[in-house]
Amino acid sequence: MSRKSEARERASQRAVIDIGSNTVRLVIYGGPPRAPTVLHNEKVSARLGREMDETGKMPTAAMEQAIGALRRFRILIEDHGITDLQTVATAAVRDASNGKAFLKQVAALGLNPRLLSGEEEARTSASGVIGAFPGAYGVVADLGGGSLELVSIEGGKSHHGVSLPFGTLRLPDLRAKGSAKFKRTIHSALAKVGWASAHEGPLYCVGGTWRAFAAYAMREAQIPLTDPHGFVLSSEDAMRLAKKVARTEPATLSAIEGISSMRAAALPDAAAMLKVMLGELNPDGLVFSGWGLREGLLYNTLSEIEQAKDPLIDSVIAFAGPRNGAVTEATRVAAWTAPLAHGSGHGSERLRVAAAMLSLSLARIEPNRRVSQAREWALDKRWVGIDPTGRAILAAALLGSCGQKEIPADLATLADEPQLHEAMGWGLAIRLARRMDAGSGTAALTSSLEQDESGIVLTVTPDRADIVGESVRKDIAALGNWFGCDAEVAIGDNLSR
Numbered sequence: 001m002s003r004k005s006e007a008r009e010r011a012s013q014r015a016v017i018d019i020g021s022n023t024v025r026l027v028i029y030g031g032p033p034r035a036p037t038v039l040h041n042e043k044v045s046a047r048l049g050r051e052m053d054e055t056g057k058m059p060t061a062a063m064e065q066a067i068g069a070l071r072r073f074r075i076l077i078e079d080h081g082i083t084d085l086q087t088v089a090t091a092a093v094r095d096a097s098n099g100k101a102f103l104k105q106v107a108a109l110g111l112n113p114r115l116l117s118g119e120e121e122a123r124t125s126a127s128g129v130i131g132a133f134p135g136a137y138g139v140v141a142d143l144g145g146g147s148l149e150l151v152s153i154e155g156g157k158s159h160h161g162v163s164l165p166f167g168t169l170r171l172p173d174l175r176a177k178g179s180a181k182f183k184r185t186i187h188s189a190l191a192k193v194g195w196a197s198a199h200e201g202p203l204y205c206v207g208g209t210w211r212a213f214a215a216y217a218m219r220e221a222q223i224p225l226t227d228p229h230g231f232v233l234s235s236e237d238a239m240r241l242a243k244k245v246a247r248t249e250p251a252t253l254s255a256i257e258g259i260s261s262m263r264a265a266a267l268p269d270a271a272a273m274l275k276v277m278l279g280e281l282n283p284d285g286l287v288f289s290g291w292g293l294r295e296g297l298l299y300n301t302l303s304e305i306e307q308a309k310d311p312l313i314d315s316v317i318a319f320a321g322p323r324n325g326a327v328t329e330a331t332r333v334a335a336w337t338a339p340l341a342h343g344s345g346h347g348s349e350r351l352r353v354a355a356a357m358l359s360l361s362l363a364r365i366e367p368n369r370r371v372s373q374a375r376e377w378a379l380d381k382r383w384v385g386i387d388p389t390g391r392a393i394l395a396a397a398l399l400g401s402c403g404q405k406e407i408p409a410d411l412a413t414l415a416d417e418p419q420l421h422e423a424m425g426w427g428l429a430i431r432l433a434r435r436m437d438a439g440s441g442t443a444a445l446t447s448s449l450e451q452d453e454s455g456i457v458l459t460v461t462p463d464r465a466d467i468v469g470e471s472v473r474k475d476i477a478a479l480g481n482w483f484g485c486d487a488e489v490a491i492g493d494n495l496s497r
Contacts, residue, residue, distance in 0.1 A: 013039065014084035015077055016294040017070065017111060021049030021092035021167055022145025022262075024066045026073040027294055028080060034131075034306050035315035035384060036298055040076070044069035045262065049092030049146040049169045058096045067105055074109050086297050087111040090121050091146030091167060118163025121293065122149035126158035128296030129204045129289050131311065132229070132384040138201025139281065142292055143209050143270060145169045152199045156307075160195050168209050171269035183276050190280040202232075203283035206292035208263055209270045214288040215258030216267070217241050223388070224410040226258065226380045229290030230387045238286050239278050245271035290382060312385035316354045319381075323361035330356035332444035337429040339451045340483070342422060351390060352426055355397035359430045362401065374398035375408075388414045393423040400427020401434075405482065425482050432458070432475040436467060448495040455486030465491045 014036070015028045023043040031037035046066040048058045077085055087106070093099040094115055106113045116124065125142040130153055140158075142149040146167035152159045166174070166186060175182045190196065205214070214228035220241065225231065233241075245253070246268050254264035299307065317327050333356040334349065341348050358377055362370050378395035386394070392414035396407060400423070407420045415423075429449060436443035447460045458476050460468055468489050480487025 013080055013082050014298065015080075015082050015086075016297055017073055017085070017087040017113075018294055019048070019066065019070075019087070019089040019093060019106070019113065020144055021052075021090065021147070021169055022047055024048075024069045025294075026069075026076065028076075028082065029298065031318045032314045033298070033302055034309040035311045035318065036295070037315070037318065038382075042073070042076075047145070047169065048096075049167065052092060052095055052146065053170055053173055056096065057098045058092055058102060063098075063102050063105070066102075067109075070106060070109055070111060074111060085111070087113045088124075088293070088297065089113050089115050090293070091118075091144060091163065094118070095146065095165075118147065118149065119151075119161040121147070122151040122161035122163060123158045124296040124300065125149055125206050125292045126151040126153050126161070126296065127299045128291040128293060129153060129206060130156055130158070131295055131299035131307070132289055132291035133204070133287070134311070134385060136201075136204060136287075138204055138287070139196050139199050139283065140204045140206060140289075141210070141277070142206040143168065144207055148273075150193060150196050152195060153204070154199075154201075160193070162193050162196075164189050166273060168266035168270060171266070171273060175269050175272060179272075182272065186273055186276040187280060190277065197281050200284065202285045202287045203277070203281060205286055205288045209266045211288055211290065212253075212259045212263035212267055213241070213245065213271065213274070216245060216253065216256060219256055219258070221413065222410070223413055224379055224408075225388060225391065225414075227290065227382055228258070228288045229382060229384070230391075231288045232387065233286040233288075235278055235283060235285055239275060242271040242274040242278065246275065291384060310350060310385060312354055312383055312390075313350060315383055315385075316357050320357040320361045324364045325357035325359075325361035327353070327357060329441045330360060332441060333360075333430055333433045336433055336444040336447075336449055337426050339449050340422075340425050340429050340456075340479075348393075348422075351386075351393055351397070351423070355394055355401070355423075355426060356430055358394075358398055359401035359427065359434070362398065363434055370402045371399065371404065374402055389419070393419055396420045396423035397427040397430070400424035401430045402427070403431060405478065421482075425479070428475070428479050428482055432472070432479060435472050435475050436460075446495075451483070451485075455488065456480050456483065457488055457490055459490045459492055459495055461493055461495065462491055 025043040028040040029036035030039045126140045148164045148166040151161040211228045250264040254261045334352040392411040433443045
């Protein structure tokens with residue numbers, strides 16, 4: 001990376017310190033404002049809220065541990081030269097009788113902490129979900145160590161917002177009072193927020209414990225994803241799994257990939273609460289979000305113009321651009337392949353642009369690594385603005401661009417066969433475009449691709465006729481075979497546009 005690039009990267013860095021009931025965390029972000037990428041993520045499990053219900057105070061040892069972590073975080077922030085820093089505190093500090101004294105210690109470090117009210121915490125988490133899922137409509141449920149925040153979202157805005165004392169540090173004691181008391185207490189609290197049960201749409205689940213629940217569900221269903229962000233679960237499956245997890249020992253849960261020992265310890269109690277929530281709120285399924293409070297803080301600082309950007313395209317531009325996946329060339333390639341896109345009803349245009357950018361980047365990787373990288377980029381990398389079906393479509397397109405002509409069986413757990421078949425066809429067409437110009441960007445300007453009832457026709461201008469060598473003819477033939485039609489090359493000036 002050049003010095004100018006390093007300077008730009010440092011200038012774009014921003015950070016959030018989140019002083020929560022369970023952990024104290026520093027996250028340093030880089031990348032584009034609309035799609036920030038995590039450069040550093042560090043937490044200390046101080047568990048400030050662990051004795052709140054008994055003493056009403058944060059333990060002295062926990063506060064000392066938290067302050068020690070904050071001292072380290074301050075040095076890291078100074079080392080990175082970060083000036084865009086937000087420090088927030090939530091439920092434990094908000095509810096503790098010694099919360100104000102603790103915040104004075106934090107302020108003495110020069111971190112300028114902001115104490116969020118319950119509603120502010122709920123609405124900020126909702127902003128993170130709105131940023132991650134443009135057009136999101138439903139209820140956000142953010143489960144932290146000290147509280148459960150509920151807030152409705154609609155039209156890019158959050159409405160209502162409440163904080164309930166059902167964090168993962170409090171649920172064990174509540175559940176120890178007996179199943180009937182546990183259910184009655186949660187049911188009574190949820191009955192007072194009628195707007196949540198009346199609001200249509202899914203429940204957007206925010207927080208590490210919910211993501212651990214998603215990891216459990218993904219492993220059980222053998223879903224080929226490692227990132228739970230965007231994973232969708234029906235209410236029926238969620239209830240079935242919640243009943244099962246609520247009876248499972250933490251040691252069994254921690255043996256599952258994607259579930260840490262800390263999350264495993266909290267998961268049975270959270271699952272028991274989820275059973276009550278599903279019965280009371282009756283959501284249209286669950287959607288798991290990797291974005292929440294911290295990303296909401298960043299999203300809220302953006303202008304309306306920035307907020308309106310597509311986070312998937314913005315994040316792929318940031319990732320693929322330095323790897324020869326320029327958005328200008330990718331947009332041309334996506335437009336060139338448009339005649340083969342029959343409209344899957346799943347945002348095919350933006351997915352084709354993303355696939356084109358990533359495909360151009362794959363071409364710079366050693367051939368023996370392209371297929372594995374294609375799968376990893378599509379299925380494992382943290383993208384926002386895309387759901388599991390979109391990931392599978394993206395994977396099929398990238399595999400097609402690598403010359404693959406067989407749809408992996410595991411992708412069928414995420415998308416329908418017609419969607420995957422068309423997407424792999426996009427990839428084969430993108431591969432043909434690369435073959436036509438070796439990535440120089442001239443194919444979209446000097447040739448065209450058409451498909452009608454008679455088949456597929458690649459038309460090339462006369463001055464470029466010699467570009468149609470054996471490899472190009474093989475690729476156009478493969479494209480015809482894939483779509484089950486004739487495919488031919490024509491030389492002429494009548495390019496379709």
